[in-house]
Each structure stands twice: as C-alpha cells, then as structure tokens.
C-alpha cells in the first residue's frame with residue numbers, strides 16, 4: 001500500500017511517499033481503507049519541527065482521515081465491513097476529562113496517523129460518519145470539527161449570544177457553523193475582505209478585517225453596545241489574547257485553542273480577575289463529543305466547508321497551500 005512518512009522534521013519536503021505492507025488486523029481492531037485525510041495547522045508545525053508534544057519518528061502523519069471498514073478482527077461488535085468511519089483524534093479518549101495518558105496518544109503525532117491507504121485502529125477509536133457527507137467532507141471532522149464543537153458546547157450556547165471567531169481557517173469556520181446552528185450572533189475577524197464576504201454569506205452578522213482594523217477588540221465592544229462579546233474562540237494565541245481579554249464581556253468566556261501568532265507572550269492576567277473571565281483551554285475532544293457533533297451535523301444536514309481537495313501525489317503542494325493561509329475552511333487530500 002502507499003502511505004506518507006516523516007523521518008525528520010526539516011520542512012514540508014520531509015514528507016515522503018513510501019510503500020509498506022497492509023497492516024495486520026489484531027483482535028478488537030478494524031482495517032480501514034482511508035479515502036481522504038484533512039490537513040490541520042498541527043501537521044504543518046510537525047513538519048516544520050515546531051511541535052514537540054511527544055513526537056514519534058518515523059511517523060505516519062495526519063490525525064484526520066475517513067474511509068470504509070474493509071476487515072474486522074475477532075470480537076469486533078461496534079462496526080461491520082462496509083461501514084463509513086473516521087478515526088478519533090485521541091484514540092483512548094472516549095468520554096469525560098482528558099487524562100495525561102490520553103493526551104499522549106494523539107494520531108499523527110504520538111502514534112501513527114491516517115495518511116495511508118490502509119490503517120488498522122481499535123474498534124473503540126472510530127466513529128460512524130454522517131451519511132450525507134462525502135469522505136472528503138467527513139475527513140474534516142476529527143480535529144477541527146470536534147475542537148470547535150467542544151469549545152462552543154462546553155459553555156453557554158444559545159440563540160442571541162455573541163461569539164467572536166478569529167480568522168477563517170479550519171477550526172474557525174466550524175465554530176462559525178456551529179454557532180449559527182444554535183442561533184448565536186457571529187462576529188468574525190479575518191485578514192481578507194474576500195473571506196469576510198464568504199463568511200457573511202454563511203450568516204455572520206459582523207465582519208472585522210484585523211489588518212485594516214488592528215484594534216478589532218474595540219470594534220467588537222462597539223458592536224455589542226459597549227458590553228463586549230459573550231465568547232471568544234481564540235486561535236491566535238499570544239498575539240491576540242490581550243485583545244480577546246479586552247473584547248470579551250464581564251463574566252464571558254475565552255476558549256483558548258490555537259497559537260497561530262507564535263508561542264511566546266507575556267499576558268497581563270488582571271482583566272481575567274477584574275472581569276471574572278473564564279479562560280478555558282481546549283484540546284480537541286472525546287469520542288463522546290465527536291458522536292454528539294455528528295448527531296447535530298446529521299440532523300441539520302450541515303456540510304463542512306472544504307476549500308480545496310488535492311490528489312495523493314500532491315501532498316506537499318497541499319501543505320504549502322495550508323501554509324500560505326489562502327484557504328477558507330479545510331484543505332483535504334484524496335487517498
């Protein structure tokens with residue numbers, strides 16, 4: 001079978017196509033013919049040598065893939081041959097809180113990931129994908145989708161609350177979609193007016209270009225009559241957190257998800273105290289969250305936003321495209 005491997009982390013060209021035998025299926029496991037993988041910013045960080053969380057090398061990359069069960073091992077009861085499934089980001093996080101052990105089992109980082117024609121996974125580490133989604137669409141769900149779902153549904157989410165979403169990448173566009181599903185008001189920031197137009201077509205109430213309006217936090221306060229937004233989906237990290245603390249209302253919530261603006265910062269904690277802000281770290285989510293998200297996606301026939309689908313042989317081009325930041329939503333590779 002064909003697969004990709006990373007032996008060293010010296011840039012996108014460290015991603016190498018190789019051939020290997022189809023994995024053996026052990027009791028309790030299933031063999032999946034992977035049809036699509038989606039890219040996450042983390043996959044780029046790994047290749048650039050900027051992701052240190054217990055990396056296994058050599059590594060089959062990519063946490064997110066969807067495909068079809070083609071063989072089941074002894075004792076498998078959760079799925080059958082022909083079922084359409086996706087792997088869960090942390091194969092040992094089923095429900096409840098994440099544990100230090102579980103956090104070290106993430107696909108495409110601490111253990112081999114999904115970027116292979118065939119992957120063997122425990123029957124407990126997969127979920128059925130919504131029937132109306134293509135494999136390309138379903139491959140977008142495990143990391144970006146579940147992260148956005150966890151961020152939004154682990155706090156108040158109801159019609160009329162205001163959610164500020166930063167940028168228009170994979171996590172943020174899912175956050176936009178889930179917030180709109182619940183009838184929330186979405187205020188979005190982006191570096192691009194063209195992307196803001198796309199977001200407006202998806203029901204976003206207010207758009208702020210953070211390049212031309214660098215004090216977007218003030219604008220968000222103005223847009224909420226001086227009160228501040230209820231919830232910020234924070235993907236920028238060090239470069240944006242201080243403004244998020246300013247933009248959020250007293251008693252509001254910041255879901256701390258990403259570090260797109262780098263990893264080093266000095267943050268003044270006073271606004272957290274003074275405004276009694278909840279700052280919640282989010283690390284993807286459990287299988288239970290994935291299944292709850294899929295129920296909502298099924299019910300509302302929601303479709304992930306796929307910007308572009310690349311061919312298997314174009315994997316490096318796909319990663320360069322992700323690196324360019326030109327995408328809106330998700331970048332996918334057909335396997």
Ligand SMILES: NC(=O)c1ccc[n+]([C@@H]2O[C@H](COP(=O)([O-])OP(=O)(O)OC[C@H]3O[C@@H](n4cnc5c(N)ncnc54)[C@H](OP(=O)(O)O)[C@@H]3O)[C@@H](O)[C@H]2O)c1
Nearest residue numbers: 041167168169170171190191236258259260282283284325
């Ligand atoms: N904690 C977790 O569980 C978890 C899970 C998934 C992702 N993440 C992290 O979340 C972040 C986003 O991941 P992703 O996969 O969605 O990335 P992505 O698809 O590559 O998103 C990139 C987009 O983010 C926007 N952006 C970049 N810098 C920004 C800034 N300073 N302020 C506001 N927006 C900015 C840009 O949107 P515009 O072009 O519209 O400006 C850019 O196109 C990454 O740091 C990733 O590592 C964390």
